[in-house]
Amino acid sequence: MSPEMVNIAYLIASVLFIFGLKGLTHPRTAVRGNFLGALGMLLAVVVTLIQGNLSFTLIFAGILVGSAIGVLLATKIEMTAMPQLVAVFNGFGGAASVLVAGAELSNTFSEPGLQTAVAIVLSGLIGAVTFWGSMVAFGKLQGIKMVPDQPVRYPGEQIVKVLLLLGSLALGAVVIGDYTAVSSYWWLVLAASVLGVLLVIAIGGADMPVVVALLNSYSGLAAAATGFVLSNSVLIVAGSLVGASGLILTNIMCKAMNRSLANVLFGGFGAVQTTSSADDVYGGKVKSTSPDELAMLLDGASRVVIVPGYGMAVAQAQHAVRDLYNILEANGITVEFAIHPVAGRMPGHMNVLLAEADIPYDKLIEMDAINPTMQQVDIAIVLGANDVVNPLARTDPESPIAGMPIIDVDKARTVIVIKRSLSPGFAGIPNPLFAAENALMLFGDGKKMMQESVTALKEG
Amino acid sequence: MDFVSALTVFVLAIFVGFEIITKVPPTLHTPLMSGSNAISGISLVGAVLSAGGALAAGDTAFSILGMQLSLANILGFVAVVFATLNVVGGFLVTHRMLGMFKRKD
Numbered sequence: 001m002s003p004e005m006v007n008i009a010y011l012i013a014s015v016l017f018i019f020g021l022k023g024l025t026h027p028r029t030a031v032r033g034n035f036l037g038a039l040g041m042l043l044a045v046v047v048t049l050i051q052g053n054l055s056f057t058l059i060f061a062g063i064l065v066g067s068a069i070g071v072l073l074a075t076k077i078e079m080t081a082m083p084q085l086v087a088v089f090n091g092f093g094g095a096a097s098v099l100v101a102g103a104e105l106s107n108t109f110s111e112p113g114l115q116t117a118v119a120i121v122l123s124g125l126i127g128a129v130t131f132w133g134s135m136v137a138f139g140k141l142q143g144i145k146m147v148p149d150q151p152v153r154y155p156g157e158q159i160v161k162v163l164l165l166l167g168s169l170a171l172g173a174v175v176i177g178d179y180t181a182v183s184s185y186w187w188l189v190l191a192a193s194v195l196g197v198l199l200v201i202a203i204g205g206a207d208m209p210v211v212v213a214l215l216n217s218y219s220g221l222a223a224a225a226t227g228f229v230l231s232n233s234v235l236i237v238a239g240s241l242v243g244a245s246g247l248i249l250t251n252i253m254c255k256a257m258n259r260s261l262a263n264v265l266f267g268g269f270g271a272v273q274t275t276s277s278a279d280d281v282y283g284g285k286v287k288s289t290s291p292d293e294l295a296m297l298l299d300g301a302s303r304v305v306i307v308p309g310y311g312m313a314v315a316q317a318q319h320a321v322r323d324l325y326n327i328l329e330a331n332g333i334t335v336e337f338a339i340h341p342v343a344g345r346m347p348g349h350m351n352v353l354l355a356e357a358d359i360p361y362d363k364l365i366e367m368d369a370i371n372p373t374m375q376q377v378d379i380a381i382v383l384g385a386n387d388v389v390n391p392l393a394r395t396d397p398e399s400p401i402a403g404m405p406i407i408d409v410d411k412a413r414t415v416i417v418i419k420r421s422l423s424p425g426f427a428g429i430p431n432p433l434f435a436a437e438n439a440l441m442l443f444g445d446g447k448k449m450m451q452e453s454v455t456a457l458k459e460g
Numbered sequence: 461m462d463f464v465s466a467l468t469v470f471v472l473a474i475f476v477g478f479e480i481i482t483k484v485p486p487t488l489h490t491p492l493m494s495g496s497n498a499i500s501g502i503s504l505v506g507a508v509l510s511a512g513g514a515l516a517a518g519d520t521a522f523s524i525l526g527m528q529l530s531l532a533n534i535l536g537f538v539a540v541v542f543a544t545l546n547v548v549g550g551f552l553v554t555h556r557m558l559g560m561f562k563r564k565d
Contacts, residue, residue: 021480024495066544067544243477339487347489361562
């Protein structure tokens with residue numbers, strides 16, 4: 001194939017990627033969009049293979065091994081493990097960029113242009129941060145003991161990170177100045193790897209949606225940098241599309257917590273003194289209830305809103321929630337789900353779990369759409385969520401979650417909070433909602449409480 | 461492709477990305493992430509070129525399983541495995557997830 005034909009094929013592949021992403025803007029067209037994306041990838045790879053002068057043995061062996069692992073992971077894994085799977089796939093994309101840039105450098109025998117040299121350094125830097133950051137995110141999400149869910153903090157941590165970044169850049173400058181300094185490239189990759197680990201290990205579990213979205217963006221930028229190394233248009237286009245997509249998601253997640261990206265990455269909760277102790281907030285004012293009483297209340301309701309949080313995922317309660325949804329809808333009660341953007345451990349986590357449980361997607365309502373109607377809700381059920389329904393965000397400017405948009409469940413006529421105990425959420429502050437006039441606590445495991453309520457509804 | 465053309469493509473593609481992605485509803489944020497993630501496995505194209513490239517004049521050759529390979533070939537091979545894992549796994553798991561999104565009827 002002539003270089004022109006190859007580039008035209010790459011152009012078609014790029015267009016397919018754009019249509020693919022466009023398809024993902026609606027649930028009806030999303031399956032086709034994903035298919036178009038895969039088609040673009042197939043086209044780009046096939047064209048690369050047949051452009052000549054390549055020996056296929058290693059390539060096909062690699063594709064075979066990679067496909068086998070990919071198929072196995074993608075088909076066997078539980079839906080509840082989706083956040084960590086996305087993190088793993090993401091990491092391997094970053095690692096591939098590191099290796100391609102390294103291969104290109106070790107195969108360079110004459111002075112490369114400045115563009116190529118800089119791009120090689122950037123591929124190595126961003127790719128290594130992506131891979132190791134994703135691996136740590138995987139460890140946190142999977143609950144591996146070595147990688148604690150809590151933020152790991154130590155004195156001088158920001159200085160250590162700045163030094164690592166400066167060290168990486170200095171090694172990068174060496175590579176740019178002298179293309180034969182291949183070992184400097186691998187030292188750079190090592191420094192960036194340590195940086196990737198330290199960046200993510202300092203971030204707590206509940207901030208993972210931001211981290212996962214940001215690493216997604218990095219993997220795209222790493223691919224785009226590799227595109228600059230190879231002067232390859234399809235890599236640049238695909239990489240920058242993904243980079244943009246990840247940045248937008250990151251931004252949405254940060255806004256949903258009213259925090260800056262810098263605060264999520266380097267600040268975090270824990271430094272702020274809470275203004276009131278748990279005893280002041282809860283003392284004698286918390287009322288508890290039972291599944292039977294919840295069933296009775298639900299019998300008299302006409303509009304119910306369920307607010308799921310990470311606790312629903314932990315308790316694997318989504319199927320029990322579906323049973324409750326079905327029985328209520330059968331009794332003519334309107335049931336909706338209010339989804340906070342950062343509920344769960346990745347963007348859209350709750351939506352995927354509820355979709356798995358066969359809840360129709362048009363029943364999942366965004367926070368901004370449901371809040372104005374909260375006063376007309378008879379019963380709001382909070383299932384494993386805490387900080388995202390804490391009214392302190394509106395009322396206490398000193399609180400660490402001040403200004404964070406929340407779902408206004410406290411405005412519903414009755415609020416039922418299903419939770420194991422009164423323990424605080426990720427932000428580490430008490431929640432006055434639990435002691436509110438119109439709130440009842442249903443203490444227990446989310447799944448068990450849902451099942452018992454369903455049984456009580458059937459008997460009543 | 462010279463640097464300015466490459467940069468032009470990069471900047472314009474970022475704008476296209478912003479325009480499209482801002483229209484993705486929150487319900488589809490996870491599939492968007494895993495689908496776009498699969499697309500970022502496009503480094504597979506670069507990996508294929510490294511893995512299958514011929515030995516150059518200055519290369520040190522390693523003899524593995526009867527094949528004469530350069531360091532670039534070996535790095536490329538590992539990159540092909542990683543990138544394929546990313547691409548195949550990513551598109552497949554996105555497909556699986558999207559199959560679950562249903563309307564009420």
